[in-house]
Amino acid sequence: MKKLLCLMLMLAMVLSIAPAFAEGAEPITLTVFRGDPGDQPTEDNKIYKLIEEKFGVTFKFEFLAGDLNEKLGLMIAGEDYPDLFDGGNSADLIINAGALINLLDYINPDDTPRLWEHIEPQKARLIEKDANGNDVLYIIPNYGLADGDQIANSVGGPAFFIQKQVLAWADYPEIKTLNEYFDLLEEFILDNPTNADGTPYTGFAILCEDWRHFCLINPVQHLMGRPNDGEVYICVTEQNYEVTGNDPSEPFKTETFIDKPYAKAYYEKLNEAFHNGLISQDTFVMNYDQYIAAISSGTVLGMFDQAWDFGTATSALIDAGMDENTYVALGLVYDPEYVNGVEIEEHYLNGSVPNVRRGFGISVKSEYAERIVAMWEEMLSNEWQLIFNWGIEGEDYYVENGRLMMTAEQYANTNDANWKLANKAEGFFQSSPKKQGWIMDGEFEGNAWEPGNQPEIVLGLMNEYDQAFLSAYGYSKFADFVNPPIELAPYGEAWQIDYTPVDVDHTKFLQIQDQRLPELITCDPAEFDAKWDAFVEEIAPYATAFADYMQEAVLAEAAKVLGE
Amino acid sequence: MNAAAQKTDKGLMPISKKGLLRTLAGQWQLMLMSVPVLLYVLLFNYFPMRGWIAAFQDFNPRIGFSGSKFIGLKNFIDLFGFGELPPDEFLIVFRNTLAMSLINLVFGTVSSILLAILLNELRIKWFKRTVQTVTYLPHFLSMVIVVSMAQNIFSTEGAVNDFIMSLGLVKEPVFWLGEGKLFWWLVGVINVWKEVGWSAIIYISAMTSIDPCLYEAASIDGAGRFARILHVTLPGIKSTFVILLIMNIGHLLEAGFDIQYLMGNPLVRDYSRTIDIYVLNYSVGAAKQNYGLAIAAGMFKSVVAIILLFTANFIARRLNENTLV
Amino acid sequence: MIDKAIATTHRKSRLNREWAFPTVNVVLLVLLMFLTLYPVINTVAYSFNDGTDALRGHIGLWPRKFSLVSYKNLLSKPELYQSAKITVLKTILTTILNLLITGMLSFTLSCREYVLRKFITTVMVLTMYVNAGLIPNYLLVTKTLGLHNTFWAYIIPSMFSCFNMIIIRTYIMGLPDALVESARIDGAGDFRVYWQIIFPLCTPVLATVALFVAVGSWNSWFDTYLYNSAEPDLHTLQYFLKMQLATTQAQANKAKATVEALQAADVSTTPVTIRCATTVITTVPILIVYPFLQRYFVTGIALGSVKG
Numbered sequence A: 001m002k003k004l005l006c007l008m009l010m011l012a013m014v015l016s017i018a019p020a021f022a023e024g025a026e027p028i029t030l031t032v033f034r035g036d037p038g039d040q041p042t043e044d045n046k047i048y049k050l051i052e053e054k055f056g057v058t059f060k061f062e063f064l065a066g067d068l069n070e071k072l073g074l075m076i077a078g079e080d081y082p083d084l085f086d087g088g089n090s091a092d093l094i095i096n097a098g099a100l101i102n103l104l105d106y107i108n109p110d111d112t113p114r115l116w117e118h119i120e121p122q123k124a125r126l127i128e129k130d131a132n133g134n135d136v137l138y139i140i141p142n143y144g145l146a147d148g149d150q151i152a153n154s155v156g157g158p159a160f161f162i163q164k165q166v167l168a169w170a171d172y173p174e175i176k177t178l179n180e181y182f183d184l185l186e187e188f189i190l191d192n193p194t195n196a197d198g199t200p201y202t203g204f205a206i207l208c209e210d211w212r213h214f215c216l217i218n219p220v221q222h223l224m225g226r227p228n229d230g231e232v233y234i235c236v237t238e239q240n241y242e243v244t245g246n247d248p249s250e251p252f253k254t255e256t257f258i259d260k261p262y263a264k265a266y267y268e269k270l271n272e273a274f275h276n277g278l279i280s281q282d283t284f285v286m287n288y289d290q291y292i293a294a295i296s297s298g299t300v301l302g303m304f305d306q307a308w309d310f311g312t313a314t315s316a317l318i319d320a321g322m323d324e325n326t327y328v329a330l331g332l333v334y335d336p337e338y339v340n341g342v343e344i345e346e347h348y349l350n351g352s353v354p355n356v357r358r359g360f361g362i363s364v365k366s367e368y369a370e371r372i373v374a375m376w377e378e379m380l381s382n383e384w385q386l387i388f389n390w391g392i393e394g395e396d397y398y399v400e401n402g403r404l405m406m407t408a409e410q411y412a413n414t415n416d417a418n419w420k421l422a423n424k425a426e427g428f429f430q431s432s433p434k435k436q437g438w439i440m441d442g443e444f445e446g447n448a449w450e451p452g453n454q455p456e457i458v459l460g461l462m463n464e465y466d467q468a469f470l471s472a473y474g475y476s477k478f479a480d481f482v483n484p485p486i487e488l489a490p491y492g493e494a495w496q497i498d499y500t501p502v503d504v505d506h507t508k509f510l511q512i513q514d515q516r517l518p519e520l521i522t523c524d525p526a527e528f529d530a531k532w533d534a535f536v537e538e539i540a541p542y543a544t545a546f547a548d549y550m551q552e553a554v555l556a557e558a559a560k561v562l563g564e
Numbered sequence B: 001m002n003a004a005a006q007k008t009d010k011g012l013m014p015i016s017k018k019g020l021l022r023t024l025a026g027q028w029q030l031m032l033m034s035v036p037v038l039l040y041v042l043l044f045n046y047f048p049m050r051g052w053i054a055a056f057q058d059f060n061p062r063i064g065f066s067g068s069k070f071i072g073l074k075n076f077i078d079l080f081g082f083g084e085l086p087p088d089e090f091l092i093v094f095r096n097t098l099a100m101s102l103i104n105l106v107f108g109t110v111s112s113i114l115l116a117i118l119l120n121e122l123r124i125k126w127f128k129r130t131v132q133t134v135t136y137l138p139h140f141l142s143m144v145i146v147v148s149m150a151q152n153i154f155s156t157e158g159a160v161n162d163f164i165m166s167l168g169l170v171k172e173p174v175f176w177l178g179e180g181k182l183f184w185w186l187v188g189v190i191n192v193w194k195e196v197g198w199s200a201i202i203y204i205s206a207m208t209s210i211d212p213c214l215y216e217a218a219s220i221d222g223a224g225r226f227a228r229i230l231h232v233t234l235p236g237i238k239s240t241f242v243i244l245l246i247m248n249i250g251h252l253l254e255a256g257f258d259i260q261y262l263m264g265n266p267l268v269r270d271y272s273r274t275i276d277i278y279v280l281n282y283s284v285g286a287a288k289q290n291y292g293l294a295i296a297a298g299m300f301k302s303v304v305a306i307i308l309l310f311t312a313n314f315i316a317r318r319l320n321e322n323t324l325v
Numbered sequence C: 001m002i003d004k005a006i007a008t009t010h011r012k013s014r015l016n017r018e019w020a021f022p023t024v025n026v027v028l029l030v031l032l033m034f035l036t037l038y039p040v041i042n043t044v045a046y047s048f049n050d051g052t053d054a055l056r057g058h059i060g061l062w063p064r065k066f067s068l069v070s071y072k073n074l075l076s077k078p079e080l081y082q083s084a085k086i087t088v089l090k091t092i093l094t095t096i097l098n099l100l101i102t103g104m105l106s107f108t109l110s111c112r113e114y115v116l117r118k119f120i121t122t123v124m125v126l127t128m129y130v131n132a133g134l135i136p137n138y139l140l141v142t143k144t145l146g147l148h149n150t151f152w153a154y155i156i157p158s159m160f161s162c163f164n165m166i167i168i169r170t171y172i173m174g175l176p177d178a179l180v181e182s183a184r185i186d187g188a189g190d191f192r193v194y195w196q197i198i199f200p201l202c203t204p205v206l207a208t209v210a211l212f213v214a215v216g217s218w219n220s221w222f223d224t225y226l227y228n229s230a231e232p233d234l235h236t237l238q239y240f241l242k243m244q245l246a247t248t249q250a251q252a253n254k255a256k257a258t259v260e261a262l263q264a265a266d267v268s269t270t271p272v273t274i275r276c277a278t279t280v281i282t283t284v285p286i287l288i289v290y291p292f293l294q295r296y297f298v299t300g301i302a303l304g305s306v307k308g
Helices: A002-022 A046-055 A068-078 A088-096 A113-126 A164-169 A178-191 A210-217 A219-223 A238-244 A261-275 A288-296 A307-319 A369-379 A382-389 A408-413 A417-423 A455-461 A464-473 A500-522 A525-562 B003-008 B020-026 B028-056 B074-079 B089-121 B125-140 B143-153 B159-166 B180-207 B212-220 B225-250 B258-263 B266-272 B275-283 B291-318 C002-013 C015-047 C069-075 C078-110 C117-127 C134-144 C152-158 C162-173 C177-185 C190-201 C203-219 C222-228 C237-254 C259-264 C271-299 C303-307
Strands: A028-034 A057-063 A084-086 A158-163 A202-205 A232-234 A254-256 A300-306 A327-330 A398-400 A403-405
Touching (some): A164 A464, A178 A202, A210 A500, A219 A232, A261 A500, A408 A417, A500 A525, B020 B028, B089 B125, B143 B159, B180 B266, B180 C162, B212 B225, C078 C152, C078 C237
Parallel strands (some): A028 A057, A028 A084, A202 A300
């Protein structure tokens, strides 16, 4: 009897320990929702196979087709949450709905040293207070937590773009100001009204379609010497205060720029360009496809845009061998005449911004929170990060003198969507915590985490036209056309701030700009002043409401980082 | 001549004078064929209507319909521009919606009846079938494709401007896409272009029920082609026409969404935005969704639709036409 | 046959006046065909064009740089065939159920002596004008009925539409009364009257409604998006293709903005051509099936012969 009792006791103990022990092995399937579209990986995807072998985890992906906000609204109403939940650009919806767990319950310096170390440098920006004043972290950013010096090979964001042939035609001048830019465009078009086929050139295109209207409404802040803060101008440096005339004793003075006198100069310039024939009225009714078509055909000489927004057009140009029609990003600023004689310092490139609240969270419905965090912890090891970023040595990349290298074919694969479905784990990795920037330790110290950033690969791929073009300027990379990145301001980048509480004012604020700015650009120059004043008056109430809200939010964000 | 209209008010059988229950019992077969569908509709269309309560709430999907805070008529006040939303906009979008759906209704109906008649007059069967197949094809193109094509055709360098300039009708190209006043008509034209063949199908099928003897008789009476169209074809599709007209009048506040959203641009915004776009602008955000406002707008549209519908139905009855209800 | 008879009569009686109208008619219709065919052929031309080249626009009736890459890309995905299977099944089942249910209901609501006629008609008609909104409908199908992530989420919520009922009812009410009356005098019940007399007479309108339902079901992606998006095996063709298009668009936006990366990138499929190729892929099956339905309502069944 005693024996039996002992046996039973032992059995019970074994049974109770067993799950904890075997947890690593017990196979589970995690349901995954991604707030953006994507393809299902192939069944024999080699990276997912590795994950299954090592962690016993398989994934069931759901990608988004349709409207993100609507889909999230339905999921919240039905409380149908997956294990790994990426709300995309509307993650605030699911966070506000209480759909995600607080990761700080699982992440700490002792149990998950790698994860902790990963978030630690940016912890002030990442960790927030919930309604009860507790520290919370719902999502580890999918991008923007980079190690080492910032990598800036080219301008990926906003800039004024100009075709390389225009610069070459003018014998490679340095174009730094608004006037220089438009003067050059005008001279070029006077000399070359059409391309070789007889199609007329468009001097300057402005895309106004829907959310891409940033091409119309964003440039002024950059001309005033700030990187991208969305629709507000925030004074950080002394010069910022000087050019805006704000009171330097107000920290991070935040204002809408579109209704300020300094914005008037830009739209007056565009009005002038319109009447000189550099801008066509068609530009205001163009849809995105038509815009891309115009750029791809090589007849648009310049525009303000973000480089990723016309990436397909650039590849069409390269594909057609029209290298001289591809673009250089210029960091233009106002000429001193527009801003009381001040020489504005240019800053288009900003410090790397953690992609706050973007990426996977773990939903409150998941039973596997502990295992997911443990898996992420293991995956932040150099070994796994190499697998996710570079792949399998020998197959996807090779090593030469401690440098990570790819053949042309291997690198081409990494841009082939169908190849990636079988050989990359993007559905999972894109939204997971990851290392970026430079490898800081171990065997491959000094290499870049992403193949696309590895200097040997980037420079090796540049074609002859671009090499000759750069050497004419004496530059080594296209980012040399602009100033190096500045340190990220304590508030981050203001376009990230959630402005839901002033949504109505903000919507109206944008609508008035969408409607009136094209009118200002196309109106009779004699009426410009009167129309500008009417515009400022019309937008004032909404601009004030938005600016007031943003001022408070910027100060709150800055306070998180600066302490106070 | 007007056989279709004569029939409508005749019952198939005199209504039984016995008690209601007895009658019902006698109609058990009819009930068996219809009551299950009634229950189905009650479940799928009426039961969810408890969701209308959200129009009076600051609805929060996490809490649901039972727990969200009641805010009275605030959503309606906002919707009509007397609350938080800018005051002038509702009237503009209301006007645009009504204008575009009226244009669609008139253009759409006239063009599809015309096409059906022309097809009906064709005697070569293979040609008739070919025309019918080809004209309904654009229905399957997505609005994105159609609008994109229209934007190219109507651009200042597009085919339409080339054409009218070569005819010497205008000297300068017309800025079709940037003139607010032209927007409604462009939408009308594009909708006809896309849907005329598809909408004609109903009329074509209605024409098959016309007794061929009527054409014969008309011919013997010496009626020409136009007379036959006027006195045989048109009366033959009148009931279908009236029913569709009543139904469409109820839909007058539905001017579509895609086409205006895709074709709209900053220059025509005061003419392009419909009620649906207006509601979307103010109800959907990245962090918060004003679901109550959307429901309030839906309720408003439903109420207007029902009033329009019964008015149209009443007029039709007065005119001794076929009625919907 | 009767068409011909009429035509001959006329050819004899008014030869000169009769040729003008048909000529104008044919010219008009050929013109209309050209106008409607242009966008269709243009779409086909784009779908067979190289994606990157197509970005430049201005493609007319023939591809500028011929390429099968969009089709290869779509047709090489195993999900395409699984989703096509689901879509065919769902379309057939939905169409049959709709015809059964709607046909019978339309008949009952065309019987003037039916006591519940007015009430049921009103209840039905209102469904076309009132909409409860997305969330309550979603909750009904998922929480109340638990149909999500099952095939039945495609079938059960879309078995009936009032619009089609009205179309059939209008048609039935236009039929000669004598037919029904004689049958009733013979003592036939409502079931028999419907199935033996009304149903065969309704072929043209039933074919029309079948077309509406089938095309609607074939083209819908929203039901997948609402109820079955988490179950890849149940995705429908339109949903799958919509996802392909969205993915291509996302990839185009995400494409490395650096010129260096683009020089190595293979972006031969672009949203422009994928969108056109998906349109062709979904429309061709409709075109193949269409003639079988078309003959019922375009050439019509000669009503006279049934009566005679």
